[in-house]
Amino acid sequence: MENRKSKYVFIVLSVFCVMMIVLSSVKDGLMNPIRNTIGYVLVPLQEGVNRVGFGIYDQLRERKSLKEQEEQNKSLQEKIDVLTEENNVLKQNSEELKKLRELYSLDQNYLQYHKVAARVIAKDSENWFQVFRIDKGSRDGIRVDQNVMANGGLVGIVTDVGLNYATVRSIIDDESRVSCMGIQTSDNCIVAGDLKLYEEGRLRITNMKKDAVIQDGDRIVTSNISSKFMPGILVGYAIGIEEDEKRLMKNGYLIPAADFNDLSAVLVITDVKSDQFQTKDSSGAEPAALSETNPESSAGSSAAEGENVPVVEAGSLPESSSSEGSETSSGESAESSAPQ
Missing domain, CATH: 2.40.10.340 (Rod shape-determining protein MreC, domain 1)
Incomplete structure (x- = not known):
């Protein structure tokens, strides 16, 4: 019984293979209608999927770029704040030094006084x-x-x-x-x-x-x-x-x-x-x-x-x-x- 079933399966597979061989040997003109039909259905679907995929990708890329820019701006702002503070300190020190020099010069002009x-x-x-x-x-x-x-x-x-x-x-x-x-x-x-x-x-x-x-x-x-x-x-x-x-x-x-x-x-x-x-x-x-x-x-x-x-x-x-x-x-x- 089992041998008979195996025989039927073999026959079916053999027929399928023969049909595929025949179909593959047929000229391309016979397959064009099938290809066109499949393309008519699949191409719009693929375009839609691509459009959605690229849109999501662009958004993710923009968010990543925006986040990187924000982090970069934050880092630059911190550096600017540090440099500004250092510049202010330098200006204050410069003004202080200038005034001290003026006092020293004034002191030298009146050495007769304590x-x-x-x-x-x-x-x-x-x-x-x-x-x-x-x-x-x-x-x-x-x-x-x-x-x-x-x-x-x-x-x-x-x-x-x-x-x-x-x-x-x-x-x-x-x-x-x-x-x-x-x-x-x-x-x-x-x-x-x-x-x-x-x-x-x-x-x-x-x-x-x-x-x-x-x-x-x-x-x-x-x-x-x-x-x-x-x-x-x-x-x-x-x-x-x-x-x-x-x-x-x-x-x-x-x-x-x-x-x-x-x-x-x-x-x-x-x-x-x-x-x-x-x-x-x-x-x-x-x-x-x-x-x-x-x-x-x-x-x-x-x-x-x-x-x-x-x-x-x-x-x-x-x-x-x-x-x-x-x-x-x-x-x-x-x-x-x-x-x-």
Whole structure:
């Protein structure tokens, strides 16, 4: 029975093989209809499958590319942030180095004075450093009436001292009066603070003799006759010097040497002018400098009497009480209408 079934299977397979041989030997023209039919059905289906497949592939590739770009952008942004921070630090260090060099240069210009460097930590006004605080105090040797310099010239004077801080009133403050002189001519004058006028970058120069020869551009420095400011410190440059309306004195303006818009570091002269007076008093000599008064009131009384205002030449100090009286009447020693 099993042999008979195997025989039938063999016969069927043999017939199938013969048919396939016959079909394969038939000319291509007989197979074209079948091929066309199969192609008509399969080609659109294949195109659709390819379209979907390529669409999915493109999306996956775009997502991968987008993710890679995002990671690359993130990495680049991190590098940019690091470089920006380093650049800012370098700029700050460069500015700090520049200011330190300026302080060093300023220190070298006044080697005759002992000085302490300090940083500005606060100010009382929004616009300028008319009154500000520094990070050095009594434990660092800071005392009231010590002079403060920065940016190439005189900045102000110490008015209050704590253990680790001090308050400085600048020369642009309305209450500031500094006894000065022209370094080229030795003519004495008063530099008066004026916040409103400083909006134009200037301060006032007053109380010059009628025959004073200070000219525009002359350097103005602190005078020997000051009772609070050490002599020879650059204050600024004269401009617009002319006689007053009564033709009794000359007045003008001063361009400060220091920049009061940006103060970050200063030098404090630890020498105090009053110590020099005490030293001279103890040795039996008269004090060289005179007490401060209000320059406007004293100058006005002198002008009203028609008196000539005496001038103390640079490099010579008055040694008698008569000199003190004449200077007080002329107002040339007046530096502050309020304590400084």
